[in-house]
Amino acid sequence: MDKLVKEVRILKVYAVSLTVVCILFFILAFKMQSSHEKFKEIDVERINIVEKDGTLKMVISNKERQHPGMANHKEMKPREREAGMIFFNSLGDECGGLVYDGNEKGSGMVYSVDQRSTDQVMQLQYSEGTGSDKKRVYGLKLWDRPDDFPLEAVMKFDDSLKKLNDPVASKKAYAKLREEGKFGSERFFAGKTSNGDVGVFIRDTKGKVRLRLYVDKNNQTHIENLDENGNPVK
Structure with a gap:
């Protein structure tokens, strides 16, 4: 009888202990789900921002670990890209x-907006060399891109030519596709050019400058209407 009483007491202690552990476990699990970590400072080489299903939406990375880019859910071949943020749809x-980036050779920063399934159609850009090549360019640039030649097609075309080794x-x-407009064409620039002109420069569908409105480095104003060969139109 004493042995039975002792065993019952052990079972009670075990049941109470197990209940307490379960309660603590559920409290801890709920706390982990309902809260977020807070850091005052963190050093990291790369951060991947993903949706709940794992879809990649943004990469913040240093130069060494920067994402090469994606087209149609396919990662591009490794290539050198500067540190920064890359966005994905x-x-x-x-x-x-x-x-x-900025080093002994020069400095630069580019913010790009890409057209669906292809390359950039808008950029805010700044670049500057050093020493004797200290040319400074900055402003807003726009492009036109074709809908029938997406980035994936450009990559396949480039790979096929590399295999030819000719x-x-x-x-x-490349010249043929460029003439057909398959690679897109620059249409607009507003900013400062490398020779010191500040103004607006508009190009036609073939990428040729047709209209210039600018102030040169000597503070002289210019309005130039050009034909497709670059000659002034009266």
Whole structure:
């Protein structure tokens, strides 16, 4: 009888202990789900921002670990990119970013907005060299991009030409596609050029400057209307 009483007491202690552990476990789990960590300072080489399903939406990274980019859910081949932020849409495409750097050779920063399934169509950019090549350029630039030649097609085209290993044929193929507008064309720049002109420069669909409105480095004003060959139109 004494043995039975002792065993009952042990079972009671075990049941109470197990109940307390379970309660603490649920409290801790709830606390972890309902709160977030707070840091005063953190050193990290790369941060991936993802949705609940794991879809990548943004990468904040140093130069060494920077994301190479994506097109149609496919990661591009490794390439050198500066530190900054790269944005991705829900289709699995890179859709813009902010990169920057500055060293003994020069300085620069670019904020890009990409057209759907292809390259940038708008950039805020700044670049500056050093020493004898201290040319400073900054402003807003716009491009036109075709809908029928997405970035994935550009990558396949580039890979096929590299396999040919024929520089002459590659140059001709690029020139042909460029003439057809497959790589897009610059249409607009508002800012400061490398020779010190500040103004607006508008190009036609082939990327040729047709209108210049600017003030030069000597504070002289200019309004220039040009034909497709770059000659002034009266």
